[in-house]
Amino acid sequence: MSAYMITYFLSDTCGCGHDHEHNHEHNHEHIESSEDNIIAKIKSVGAWAHFMPEAYLVKSTLSAQKILEELKEVANTGDILFVTKTDAESCACQNQAVIDWLAK
Secondary structure (H helix, E strand, O other), X not given: OEEEEEEEEOOOOOOOOOOOOOOOXXXXXXXXXXXXXXXXXXXXXXXXXEEEOOEEEEEEOOOHHHHHHHHHOOOOOOOEEEEEEEOOOOOOOOOXXXXXXXXX
């Protein structure tokens, strides 16, 4: 099992490609994907720790690429997702509890 850091930036669009700042009629299906969906997907890949506002640590048997693929299933087009493998020896954090969690 490996540990991964997942960070994300969620766009403020629905991912449909339309500008929602003005009133006009357009027909398209909205892709429903909120921060709650991203967080639920992160929590589903393994043991997790929420250590920064838009960042989680997870311990999983999945690879970084597979985790990214799982997250993309619920992400909007403009969302930015980043997954990287990490461990207690190769990172530094002001909060020792984060390092301790990684070391377990």
